[in-house]
Amino acid sequence: MKIAIGNDHVAVEMKKEIIAFLEEKGHEVINYGTDSSENSDYPIYGEKVANAVVNKEAECGILICGTGVGISIAANKVKGIRAVVCSEPYSAKLSKQHNDTNILAFGARVIGIELAKMIVEEWVDAEFLGERHQTRVDMLTDIENKH
Template sequence: MKISIGNDHAGTGYKQMIQEKLESLGHTVTNYGTNAEDSVDYPDFVHPVAEDVENKKADMGIIICGSGNGANMTANKHQGVRSALCWNTEIAKLAREHNDANILSIPARFVSEEQATDMMETFINTEFEGGRHQRRVDKIPSKKYC
């Protein structure tokens, strides 16, 4: 699977750990995140991830910032992106099963490294259920509101 990953300064350590884990599982990872802990602006690192997912250059994306909120809001500005801010594996699983989320947003300051890794594994290994959920996902994009 092709996965794009991006982060701000709060997510550097988590990104490195998650990238190593993904690559050890045989996934191809494109890293757009900063590799330093100096303050940066998260949109500079999130937009490229969302563009990869939007343009189907990546199957999924993972974005990481302090609260996960700013990164999530940024990613969801892109057509076809359904980024989910998750703080445990149950939310990550439901985001995939019910919402066909294609980007996982991790709040680095509010989850442990173990939780982040568990959420990532759950997210990439969970399939969308379709069915009644597909009808709802189809209603997300709206020319009226976009």
């Protein structure tokens, strides 16, 4: 799977470990984040990863900032994105199965690296279940298209 990843200055080290983790599992990772610890603005990276996903440069995306919240809000401003912030694996898995999320976000200041790996693994390995969930995803798209 081709996965876009982005981060701000807070999450440089966690991003590097997540990239290595994903590559060990055979995924191709495209880095849209910063590799500098100098102060940077998370909306830049949220938008870059979101654009990569909607433009099909990547199948999905992962975003990391201090909490995961700001960077996911930025990504969700891009039409076609369903980004979710998760701090535990169960919600990550169900967000993909039920909501067809295409970007996962989490916070480097909120969770440790081993928990981050568990969350990433559950989310990447999960598949959208469709059926009754497709109706709800379509409803989300309808809301997005109204505004």
